[in-house]
Amino acid sequence: MPTDDSVYSYSAVLMGSPILLKLFSHNEPLASRVFSLIKQYEDLLTVNRAQSQVMDINHAAGEHSVPVSRPVYQLIKCAKASSMLPGSAFNLAIGPLVKRWRIGFKGDSVPPADEIAALLEVTKAEDVLLDDTALSVFLTRKGMEIDLGAIAKGYIADRVRDLLQKEGVTEGLINLGGNVQTLGTPQGYWSIGLKKPFSDADALVGAMEVANKSVVTSGTYERYFEKNGQRYHHILDPKTGYPLDNELDSVTIISTDSLDGDIWTTLLYGAGVEHGCRMLKGRDDIEAIFVTKAREVVLSSRRQFRFTLLDDSYRLIDCTA
Numbered sequence: 001m002p003t004d005d006s007v008y009s010y011s012a013v014l015m016g017s018p019i020l021l022k023l024f025s026h027n028e029p030l031a032s033r034v035f036s037l038i039k040q041y042e043d044l045l046t047v048n049r050a051q052s053q054v055m056d057i058n059h060a061a062g063e064h065s066v067p068v069s070r071p072v073y074q075l076i077k078c079a080k081a082s083s084m085l086p087g088s089a090f091n092l093a094i095g096p097l098v099k100r101w102r103i104g105f106k107g108d109s110v111p112p113a114d115e116i117a118a119l120l121e122v123t124k125a126e127d128v129l130l131d132d133t134a135l136s137v138f139l140t141r142k143g144m145e146i147d148l149g150a151i152a153k154g155y156i157a158d159r160v161r162d163l164l165q166k167e168g169v170t171e172g173l174i175n176l177g178g179n180v181q182t183l184g185t186p187q188g189y190w191s192i193g194l195k196k197p198f199s200d201a202d203a204l205v206g207a208m209e210v211a212n213k214s215v216v217t218s219g220t221y222e223r224y225f226e227k228n229g230q231r232y233h234h235i236l237d238p239k240t241g242y243p244l245d246n247e248l249d250s251v252t253i254i255s256t257d258s259l260d261g262d263i264w265t266t267l268l269y270g271a272g273v274e275h276g277c278r279m280l281k282g283r284d285d286i287e288a289i290f291v292t293k294a295r296e297v298v299l300s301s302r303r304q305f306r307f308t309l310l311d312d313s314y315r316l317i318d319c320t321a
């Protein structure tokens with residue numbers, strides 16, 4: 001990150017997340033427009049309040065279809081397509097389980113196994129029916145709920161980038177709490193830290209140098225609770241209804257669009273290192289950094305970024321798959 005004091009930082013809390021905007025000229029009105037754009041999308045997409053376009057769809061589950069605005073429809077369509085990929089760990093219909101576990105919210109608890117089994121029945125992505133002409137969405141079974149928590153921040157980060165570009169900003173950064181989108185190349189690159197799992201907020205495993213790229217991280221260490229010595233984190237396995245359990249602490253994706261980054265962190269979190277690296281073969285535009293519980297940092301490739309390891313208790317490895 002340039003240490004230059006011409007960097008102006010603006011912050012807010014939206015979507016339950018700390019939001020940080022960096023610009024290279026002092027521009028309070030533009031910062032306000034960025035935050036109100038994020039708020040507009042939050043108002044459309046949130047499932048943490050009784051009313052939003054997504055909640056209108058959820059309230060009508062098992063009853064009728066609901067027409068929505070084009071951006072909401074397109075995002076749901078994209079989320080459904082990602083959910084329908086063979087073996088996908090991404091599931092836009094995961095809502096009933098997210099609401100029951102409440103991981104990251106007050107009142108979290110481990111649901112009884114029979115409740116999880118029952119909720120799995122109303123979390124099937126194929127039961128989300130889309131009508132391209134009416135731009136409407138129908139959840140065919142009562143109790144179904146769409147949750148866009150694993151994709152919406154990525155989409156919104158890209159819309160902020162578009163707004164900044166439209167306003168003639170050539171260098172800047174937006175961080176939506178785990179979703180970073182960068183513009184331009186101040187002093188040649190942006191340096192983005194890779195957080196050390198389960199450590200102090202500012203402890204880093206390493207740092208990436210990127211330009212005009214998005215960096216999205218999904219980890220098990222931001223939103224979780226512990227019960228009887230067991231840790232339960234917020235990325236759920238759509239097959240079992242329990243938090244995904246594998247060798248990973250986090251997955252970071254470097255890509256042009258943050259939307260892709262957000263989708264792929266979830267897909268690859270589910271796939272694990274070996275299968276994840278294979279999935280990225282032929283996807284020159286998407287690169288991953290896996291941080292494992294065994295203290296390895298595995299890079300799928302290094303085309304769009306440079307990586308520096310900052311913590312020597314970790315081992316840096318390149319994917320061999």
Ligand code: FAD
Nearest residue numbers: 015016042045046048089090091149150152218234235236
């Ligand atoms: P990711 O790993 O990208 O996604 C994990 C999230 O996706 C989970 O939290 C869950 O919501 C969902 N999910 C879990 N498993 C799956 C799966 N297998 N497939 C697909 N999705 C899955 N947080 C608050 O504390 N308060 C708020 O008021 C609040 N409002 C929000 C409003 C909006 C519009 C959005 C987008 C988020 C909001 N959040 C809020 C944060 C939200 O609850 C999630 O924690 C956040 O979106 C997770 O983002 P991530 O990138 O860390 O995780």
Ligand code: MG
Nearest residue numbers: 150262265266
């Ligand atoms: Mg995600």
